[in-house]
Amino acid sequence: MRVLGIETPPARNECFDLLELFLFVSPGQSATPTPRGLALALDLPPPATIEADFLHTLLNALLLRLRSARETPAGATMRIFLPVLSAAGWIWTATVEEALGPGPANQPALDAVRIWRRLPKWEDEAPRPPPSSFPVTSAEARARLAALLGPEAETRPGQADFASVAAGAFDPRRTVGSPHLVLAEAGTGTGKTLGYVAPASLWAERNGGTVWISTYTRHLQRQIEQELTRLHPDPAARRNAVVVRKGRENYLCLLNMEDAVNTAASRGDSSGPALIALALLARWAEISSDGDLLGGDLPGWFGELFGAGTVFAVADRRGECIHGACPHYQRCFVEHTIRRARVADLVIANHALVMAQAAWTASSPDDVPEEDAPPTRYVFDEGHHLPDAADGAFALVLSGLQTAELRRWLLGAEGSRSRARGIARRLEDLVATFPALDPPLNAVLQAARALPAPGWSSRLRAPDAEQAHVDGLPANPAEAFLAALKHQLDAREATRAASPHRGTDSECDLHPADPSLADAAEAFSRALNRLTTPLETLIQRLHDQLEDDAENLDSAARSRIEGAIRALRRRALNRVQGWIALLDSTAVPPEPGERPVHVDFIRAERLPGRGPFGGEHDIGLHRHWLDPTLPFAAVMRAPAHGLLITSATLRDQPGRDQPGETGTESEEAAWAAAETRLGATHFPAPAIRAALMSPFDYARQTRAYVIADLPRDDLPALAGAYRDLFLAAGGGALGLFTAISRLRAVHARIAGPLDEAGLPLYAQHVDAMDNATLIDIFRTEIDSCLLGTDAMRDGVDVPGEALRMVVFERTPWPRADILHRERRLHLSHGQPGAYDDRLARMKLRQAFGRLIRKTSDRGVFVMLDRRMPSRLAAAFPKGVTLRRMGISEAIADIRDFLDSAAPDTISPSRKANFP
Template structure:
């Protein structure tokens, strides 16, 4: 192991850099402002610098980090060690705000010394805190790994030798986490309705005195109460479609009646949104309702799928693996130590969008987090030694007693789907709520498409094999079915025969090395002994690829390619029969194993311990979800290939698709994919049973209705827009028609915004496109969001404009370029006064940046729907008389979503620009009434932006206390 450095951060040069310039405070106290190349030369002669976000800083200067273990003093690392769950934007200004400082508009390198001193004061104050022993226990490992801050922290804490007998004991946080205990089942909730007056009163209480008046917010809260009325009959939920224009305040508008209903009926309301980032936004809003942390933790629970949480068993494996090595990786040791520090402090163990910083993987290496969550369905539930400290089990049990559960569409639909298929013999682990509020409701069709689609691909089939057989000799920690069942088999030999049959049949699935063989690599590994005979699944995927190559339209090298399945070629049909037989051979023992596990549950109650009973129930659920349902679906798809059952009016769309495999450059997976032609059919099917009431709300439920008179929309067009929205959202599949509500945005868009279509930027000229972005971003002095319909164009523009923008003092960040999650990028954009951000769909729908931090939105081209097979078939099914109108409606809604990012407060001002001269005038009704859209040259657009936006945007930005 390396000898830890005793260098002091006070003697290090301080460094803040962009791609163009760097501010350096030299060890002798001189502040230098240098061009990037000069800074690079100077840094080569100086000690390791003091900085924020080392990897990003070094990348901006084009440097390769030295070979030493920790080549810098990164203030983010020290901040995380001291405040592992406190949010901090990874910039000098962001850290200043997190530490209660008022940063200057332009931070120079000497500001880092203020941050260092503030952190040193915090460290000194921890000497008497309860956390000091945790900090001290981690220091020996961090010092051994050569962590730059080790001696600095040791000196401040007067650290003593660790009290732990084993040097790695400090990483074994699972031994120190609180344990949950089972509680009595919650009685069913009541059905008392919420009166509109009650909702309005609760909203007034939440807002408090002096709150910004939002016209329509109270009316919206009143309308939402209809979704909380008692339902009239089984399978007939009350449904409310509520369109609330941007600025209405819909989050608190629906939280008010929801919280009243939850308290009066002793039951939860599940609030579902589209992304993890939006879940956190809603959770933050609930601080207004529950300002007390303890009450909020009891009343509000944020739920996600298991794959989002830290798995303590996986962490134990990682710690034990590291401890077993004679010379463990210093970087891994530092990363695991930091993860342990966070795990002991986190409230919910959420790795993805929770209180673990989004920059963690960039600072400490993505490999530290890889495999820490159960993304492969390996959970052994009650057999896990950490079952009663498990973060996921904690959240499930907390949700059972909560008033408000903040979930996402994927989890809600998955939960409802599995519960609709659950048998009485094995109850589902979640108790289904009766009231659902779907925020960002315009995304429900996409979420339903994802939830109810099925793929028989190489990756999916190989993943099932790995789930059944385990790692098969690799260094993976994957646990196979035998290992998960070994103790049950030992006490119940009746399970052994179907288990052996399953493991034997699983060899028909793609064997290790399948991807290389599929892609024709000369050095691809050959199958092991059990797989020497022809593998039916690999032959099937080869046949799929051959049919795709014969029928594809387009050139090689695109992100993915696809073709329709039907009519299936003779070679594909011949390859399908052996795989169909093999899958049936796998399905039968899987079903037998489940039946024999169920028979164990039928034994007298005193024959099984409660934990063992729960563990068997969990295994049955896992077998049904991970294996049986999947194999049954695959067999149904193969039956379609063999029977050639296909018609334009059928329920499903079957297609062949290739997709690039993450981390495997140039290699593609191949699969047979099945989608519902109308995914809202299964959505309605699984929701109409448990749901007594549903709210579907968004700022863009409907296509914008053109105005026929001075201020009065044509009633026929209004009705048509509602009918189209209902068709898209699937409400005609429910028995009772929805209650409709529409609240207009309170903003004066005619005075607060400008909308411009630039007519002289060539469509396919990347240099011209990049030049346009550069000029527009300079005109707005930053605060600009650039939206793209293709990742490749985003990256190309970023490459061309990053340096010139940063030379002008406008930092540029980009989704798919910067190695931080979207939430962190948005936080940086919101915090940095003159920054710019490039993004794709997720940024179009998920950015909430009030104030002048966002004052310009630039769309590179008209966001038409992707012209793929799914779109073709759904357009044919949902709009057979006018397919072009279907395309236009979707495009106008995307434009409305993008425009909605611009104005979030009553005093915001902003400009919306589209760099597409071909955008048709019929789409302009997407913009709010009063917004005059002008077609102008690029030069005129630059002039108007400079004239319309405030000369000093910083004066209108929120301060550190807002």
């Protein structure tokens, strides 16, 4: 709008948005949502300076694509969507019809968006035999790596050594429950992705097995998938050999899509914008490789064009999948992906999914189908995140939202417009066939009414809620328990701090529990036990049906019953049993002086705005493992034959001598601390250790500064420092924050000045786009700036001039909450300060690692917290000296350093500043 000179954005039906046209013409193609990004996607060379006239060039390129498709099957598919888009008032319809030809006559408009009628069906295949166990030698791993890289590839010191080390995770297992464990730290630039893909792919091909490659975020999954084009250049071969697996909530749900289409149709003329969004979504779904809405081939900016709610509405965000009872079951994207993964060589997953799958297999081995036997080989990339991932995967939360969601899942929507059907609707076909299911089903429905009823949150926050607690507990045992939690929290609250993830939280210890809380917990436990008994009976009778009618059940019916059993266990029984154990321990404080296994506390929070629970208040009882790698190791020991855990930052202070220690002693201490933190000590066999150094000359390529004259809590001064530093770098700057509130405040103050200087500013928690799209824009627009929190600190790969500065707003100390307090006390080996330092250094190492991704890169790291201790400088690579100086002096030094780079590596905005 700034380039066009438009102050007030026009209405949707008055604005020709090129992104919407691109979605229609090239659905599923990646494109950064900027003029330069569209140009690159359309194979056009973008000019150095983009003016408004360039939009016409982009339009002409899109129209050319349309005209060239006119007589092709793709053109015929596009014309199918024109009636519905025309009826919905899409502003591009006439333009598209002129280039492509008119849509089919007499076609019902909504037929185009009913894609569930046209998508291919999956068919069951025989289970894959178990893999053999032939090893991959170091020489073979190196040879496969060389073949992947090709003769013209840049030589990366250490990459072949890394592949050799990684091969050790694929040796045959020698003892049950004792997998080979390889810890490999590979410095930035080593090329670790292809380094582990080499032995992993070779082992999978040789043994007929599947290797699961796990990373931390959806964005990193996509990065790994893109790297695998070297292994399988042909897209069809790659689709068969490589599968990306995520949680069900990431994919398009065809039943939700059908409901959304029917709802839009029922609204008549007022449904235009909704129908446009659904039509473009259907256009994408028909060509999508896997129906992945979040981080897949749907552009991440779709939600910004049509609202994030549009995307969330067509995903299964509340666990309402009805599996085999769904009329679209055999066309389901998730089921397609699950079946492809069973026979793939490489499955790219995330830590949370891997842990959830392993935990489910360990807890309910009889309910795991033969074809879903767990893999035997795992690669954990970004392995430094394993403790955090395990903490989230194995924690237990008994909260208002969790319990209300279970009620909703069991009873269905109570007076709302949601399509939540409840288990009575989901099991009605089975009950009709097997009447013995009816009594326990009715008992489950009756017992579920003890869970929080709709409106519980408003009642809990009502002004008279406290008095109601004093006068007598509510009749509903769940709401009585929540009221008792709130009563104790209000009385004892010790923490109310800004969290970078959750806004403002408050928490207090559970023990010693208030007598009224103990009474409420006991009453709620009895109510949940009344729910557990009929759930167990219902599951057992479904099992009995599988055995008694084995000869009469076809594969579809058997699959339907097995799916119902798994859903009842996962969604209800296992969760309720965990809650009962938590409630029963409420009145029993831990023994004084003993190291606890769990940490229990009460927390109230307001959840972030995006997603099914966005903006809602919650309160609950939380139980975390003191050492979350203990359950991780417990569930991985049995299925795994080999695990590779790798990252650029497995250890703290690698190669730095500790005071009073020799270099060898320091190395050993660093490895011992890493093994403890990653859970390697919980595996029977000792880990194989390896460290491959980064090939970069950090002393030459980087500078690191601490600004010594910036007031700590002066927001205008903080914003001014960000502004001046970003201007000094000419863009290409990443600003990292430890609090969302400060990020937003700084963004509001500096967006205007940077825009006037021609430096676009983007921000996580401000812009509606997902993190992957923000990073894509940042990478494409090399003079842009980006603000973010933790998610932007780890795993972001932005080589070249697009990232030449990282600015950290405060020392990233661990959040001082109850959970950290207990871990600091019991896991620090009597050195709580050193424990805090180690966590902070690891975050600094990750942030610094964003700067240099190639040998030609140059970059500066700036810490704006003058109180950062000098001892944390060990986080930076050898040769990097931490310079403490005032902001003006630092800016002058930064300009000199960046301007001294080779001319062909300097961005246009910086060249413009040269004399």
